[in-house]
Each structure stands twice: as structure tokens, then as C-alpha cells.
Amino acid sequence: MAKVLCVLYDDPENGYPTSYARDDLPHIAHYPGGQTLPTPQGTDFTPGHLLGSVSGELGLRAFLESRGHTLVVTSDKDGENSAFDRELPDADVVISQPFWPAYLTPERLARAANLKLAITAGIGSDHVDLDSAIEHDVTVAEVTFCNSISVAEHVAMMILSLVRNYLPSNQRVLDGGWNIADCVARSYDLEGMHVGTVAAGRIGLAVLRRLKPFDVHLHYTDRHRLPAEVEEELGLTFHPTTADMVPACDVVTVNAPLHPETEGMFNDELLATMKRGAYLINTARAKICDRDAIVRALESGQLAGYAGDVWYPQPAPADHPWRTMPHHGMTPHISGSSLSAQARYAAGTREILESWLDGTPIRPEYLIVQGGKLAGTGAHSYSVAKDRK
Ligand code: NAI
Numbered sequence: 453m454a455k456v457l458c459v460l461y462d463d464p465e466n467g468y469p470t471s472y473a474r475d476d477l478p479h480i481a482h483y484p485g486g487q488t489l490p491t492p493q494g495t496d497f498t499p500g501h502l503l504g505s506v507s508g509e510l511g512l513r514a515f516l517e518s519r520g521h522t523l524v525v526t527s528d529k530d531g532e533n534s535a536f537d538r539e540l541p542d543a544d545v546v547i548s549q550p551f552w553p554a555y556l557t558p559e560r561l562a563r564a565a566n567l568k569l570a571i572t573a574g575i576g577s578d579h580v581d582l583d584s585a586i587e588h589d590v591t592v593a594e595v596t597f598c599n600s601i602s603v604a605e606h607v608a609m610m611i612l613s614l615v616r617n618y619l620p621s622n623q624r625v626l627d628g629g630w631n632i633a634d635c636v637a638r639s640y641d642l643e644g645m646h647v648g649t650v651a652a653g654r655i656g657l658a659v660l661r662r663l664k665p666f667d668v669h670l671h672y673t674d675r676h677r678l679p680a681e682v683e684e685e686l687g688l689t690f691h692p693t694t695a696d697m698v699p700a701c702d703v704v705t706v707n708a709p710l711h712p713e714t715e716g717m718f719n720d721e722l723l724a725t726m727k728r729g730a731y732l733i734n735t736a737r738a739k740i741c742d743r744d745a746i747v748r749a750l751e752s753g754q755l756a757g758y759a760g761d762v763w764y765p766q767p768a769p770a771d772h773p774w775r776t777m778p779h780h781g782m783t784p785h786i787s788g789s790s791l792s793a794q795a796r797y798a799a800g801t802r803e804i805l806e807s808w809l810d811g812t813p814i815r816p817e818y819l820i821v822q823g824g825k826l827a828g829t830g831a832h833s834y835s836v837a838k839d840r841k
Contacts, residue, residue, distance in 0.1 A: 454809065455522045455566070457543035459536055460506050461552035462527045468507040472500055477792050483597045484658065487817065490595065490800035499795035504549055510573055510798045512547075512805070519809065529554045530765075545569045545808070547801060551785040553579035553766055561588050569808050573801045574599055574788050577820045578710040578737055582836050585821045592821040593814050595800030596829050597654055599788030603735050604658035606761065606787030607705050611663070613781050614731045614757035615642045615703065638756070638779075643667050648701040650694050650717070651708035651736075652678055653833060659705055660686050673697045674708075676832070695722060703731045706760075710737035711834045718742060723749045734760035735787050747777045755779075761787045 477500045482488055497503055497511025504510070506527050516523045524543075528535035529552070536554050540546070544566050548554035556570055561584040570580050572594035585592050613619055617639040624635055647663055648671035649656040657678065660670050664686055672678070673691045683690060691697035694717060698704055704726070708714045718732065718741040726732075732755055734741055743764070749755040759781030763772060766785055774782055800818070807814045819828030826834055 453520045453522065454516075454544040455524065455539075455542055456512070456516055456545040456547065456805070457536070457539050458510065458512065458523060458525045458547040459529050459552065459554035460504055460508065460510070460525060460527055460549060463505045463507050464502075468505070469502055472791070474500065476500060477795060483654075484601075484661075487597050489796060490598070490803045492799050492802040492806055495799055495802060497795075497798055500791050502791065503794040503798045504551065504573070504789050508794075508798075510547065510801055512798075512802060515802060516805070521809070527552065540564050540567075542566050545571065545805070547571045547573055548579060549573045549789070549797075550576045550579060551766070551789050555765075556580040556585070558584040561585065561590065564588075564590075569593065569804075571801055571804050572820075573797045574793075576709060576737060577830075578739075580820075582711075582821055582826070582830070582834065586824050586826075586836065589824050590821065591808075591814070591819070591823075592830070593804050593818045594820055594829070595797040595804070596815075596817045598796040598800050599790070599793035600654035601658055602790050602793040603655045603707075603787045604662055607655070607659045607707070607733055607735055608662045610733045610735070610759040610781055611647070611703055611705065611731065612642060614733070614759050614779075615640050615645070619781050642703075645669070645702040646671060646700055647703040647705070648672060648691070648697045650697070650704065650706045650714075650740075652688075653707065655735075656705070656707035657682070659707060660688065668703075671697050671701055675713075695725065698722065698730075699725050699727065701730060702727060703733070706732070706734040706736045706740055708736055708740065709833050710739050712837050713835050714740045716740070716742055718745065720745045720748065723754055726754065728754055729756040731755065731757045731759075734758070735762060738762045738764040743773065747773050750777050750779050757781065761785045 496514040502508045506525055509525050513523050524539050526535040558581050567590050569591045575594050577592050577594050580592050621635040646669040652672040652674045671689045673694050746758055757779045761783045804814055816828040820830030
């Protein structure tokens with residue numbers, strides 16, 4: 453029988469919800485491009501309910517316990533003697549969400565003698581040291597596409613919010629004020645601007661599609677070039693590297709995974725090549741940007757704004773400089789954890805568990821590492837420090 457250790461974020465401060473703002477979720481037939489939504493044999497949760505916090509349990513308890521397995525759920529993941537560290541040594545499966553990551557460091561993986569499967573209930577498995585997962589033959593799987601559109605919507609919102617100076621203007625209302633000049637002195641139209649995405653995978657391409665109707669000039673860079681008909685349909689300018697693309701852009705959005713090729717990419721040198729007053733939106737992973745270089749670029753005016761929802765570490769400490777830097781539109785890591793997304797990644801987590809417990813193949817598109825090497829989406833979108841591909 454398997455022990456499944458699941459790390460989830462804390463319940464709301466006022467307790468687990470007893471009612472919700474809406475009664476249902478829209479039906480989504482399939483993802484863009486045709487990939488099917490998760491297909492578990494069943495689910496034991498109500499779509500639209502809070503599943504990603506401790507009491508939500510991703511809707512997994514009845515399913516696992518009915519098969520005789522053990523489910524341990526905790527939010528206590530960091531610091532000395534955390535519940536996660538105590539439970540890890542005999543866990544067969546670890547489930548973690550990127551929003552509240554249980555960092556599977558080389559040290560932890562070395563102590564997790566029974567661990568066979570690390571599931572990311574979401575997308576982005578950089579909280580698992582992939583080199584060590586390869587070394588210890590741990591399968592790493594994530595629920596590919598489950599929240600890609602959720603993030604793309606968030607990116608579109610954050611671009612408009614920064615360019616139009618929405619948050620400071622809203623704050624003025626909350627503060628009881630009405631100085632229009634103060635609100636508009638940093639407010640522009642997006643129309644006509646050059647917008648570029650670092651990576652045009654599921655999220656990046658969805659961002660490009662959402663921005664097209666704003667009559668902007670669209671740019672992208674990626675390891676894999678998009679089909680010519682997509683480039684033509686959206687009027688895309690392809691750049692072979694990020695360094696080639698960013699000097700041309702008024703707005704840059706980062707949509708690549710965090711891996712050795714992208715870590716620390718937006719440093720002082722790259723930021724200095726951007727147009728003065730450019731906006732940078734990073735909902736991918738914090739470590740793709742140099743934390744202090746971002747603060748310096750905002751303070752000097754090299755960047756006019758920075759927004760995103762990804763931090764390092766998570767949760768961000770109270771004194772993290774991104775909380776107080778000028779002209780930012782940061783939120784906690786929420787873009788991929790809407791109630792809509794939670795229903796998909798809870799179902800996808802169950803689908804992966806069913807496959808693993810039944811000994812049937814996990815969908816290739818869900819795989820990051822399997823059989824001691826990058827696999828599936830991992831082979832397409834990631835690299836590892838040691839070239840073991
Ligand atoms: P995807 O696998 O569909 O696309 C990733 C793309 O990045 C691929 O096209 C790949 O070729 C490209 N890429 C990889 N390395 C690159 C490099 N060095 N330069 C340029 N392009 C590169 O993944 P998807 O769904 O688009 O997600 C991307 C990332 O977004 C995730 O790995 C995760 O880190 C982040 N994410 C954040 C969420 C949030 O809540 N803020 C939620 C979901 C994902």
C-alpha cells in the first residue's frame with residue numbers, strides 16, 4: 453500500500469469556505485490544439501470548490517483510502533523538523549503545488565528512500581531538483597495545460613494593469629482621493645506597442661492570441677519555432693534569442709520554465725538592453741529574474757513596471773524587496789490556482805495517481821522525468837544541469 457504525502461497551502465484565514473461566489477464552472481470541451489482535459493475514472497469533489505488548500509485535499513482522500521492507501525496532507529513544509537520532513541522518509545508519492553512548493557532538494561531526495569513519484573498539481577516542476585530525481589529514478593509528472601490558460605489571462609490582465617496604471621489609480625479611490633493627474637501621469641495605451649514573449653509554449657502562445665486584438669506588434673523567442681501558419685495568422689516576429697528580442701519590445705512577458713538555460717536570464721546586463729520604460733511581466737518563475745537587478749531597474753526608471761506572481765522562496769518573506777519596490781503589480785502566486793484551474797489539476801492529479809497505482813502509462817504530455825531521464829514535456833521544455841538527455 454502506498455503512502456501519499458501531499459503538501460497544500462493553508463486554508464483561508466477565516467476558515468474553509470461554506471459558500472462560493474458562483475454556482476458552477478463553464479464547460480471546457482478540450483484545450484486549444486485538442487489535448488483532452490484530465491480523464492480520471494472518477495472524482496470525489498465539486499468543481500468550483502476550494503481544492504488546493506489543506507482541507508480541500510485535492511479531493512483525493514476517499515479515492516486513496518478506499519483502495520487502502522494512506523494520504524497525509526500538510527502545509528508545514530519548511531524549517532527544521534517540518535511535518536513534510538518528518539513524513540518524507542517513507543513516502544512513496546509526494547504531491548505539491550507550485551504555489552506552495554515542497555522543495556525536493558538533493559538532500560531531501562537522498563533521504564526519501566521510498567519515493568517513486570513526485571506529482572506537480574499544476575505546471576512547473578522546478579521545485580524538484582530534476583538532476584537528483586533522475587539520479588534516484590523518481591518519476592516527475594505534472595498536469596500539463598491544466599492552468600496554462602489561467603496564467604495567460606493573468607498575464608493579459610497584468611500587462612494592461614501596468615501600462616494603464618490601474619493599481620495606483622484604484623488605490624487612490626480606496627484612499628478617498630481624486631487627483632486625476634496623479635493617476636494618468638504614468639498611464640498609456642497598449643495599442644501600437646511591441647509585445648514579446650520569452651517562450652511560446654502553451655502559455656506564451658495563449659498570451660499572444662489574447663493580445664492580438666489589442667492591435668499590438670507581437671514578438672516571440674523559443675527553442676522551438678512555431679508553425680509558419682501560426683506566425684502568419686498572428687503576425688509574429690520570431691527572434692532566435694531573448695537577447696535579440698528584448699531591445700525591440702515595450703512589454704516583455706516571460707513564459708518559459710525555470711531550468712539551467714533560463715535561470716538568472718533577466719540580469720543587469722539584459723535589462724540594460726531593454727527600451728527605457730519597458731514593462732516586464734513574469735508569471736513563470738522568480739529565479740528567471742535576478743531579484744535585486746529588477747529592483748534597481750525599477751528604481752532607475754529603466755523598467756516602468758514589473759508584475760507577476762512568482763517569488764523565491766515561496767511563501768515570500770515579509771521583507772522580500774519585491775513587496776516594496778516601486779511600480780510593481782505583484783500578487784502572491786495565484787494565477788494558476790483559480791477555482792477553475794483547481795478543478796482541472798485535482799482531476800489531473802487523480803488521473804496520474806490512478807495510472808501509477810494501476811501500473812498503466814502516465815500520459816506522455818504529463819511527464820517531466822521518467823526512467824532516469826527527461827521525458828515527454830520535460831524533454832521538450834526543460835534541460836538539466838548534467839547533460840543526460
Ligand atoms: P510549455 O511546456 O507548454 O511551454 C514552455 C515553452 O518554453 C516551450 O515552448 C519551450 O520550448 C520553451 N522554452 C524552454 N526553454 C526556453 C528557453 N531557454 N528560451 C526560450 N524558450 C524556452 O509550458 P507552459 O504551460 O507554457 O508553462 C510554462 C511555465 O510557466 C511553466 O514551466 C511554469 O514555470 C510557469 N507556470 C506558472 C504558473 C503560475 O501560476 N504562475 C502556472 C503554470 C505555469
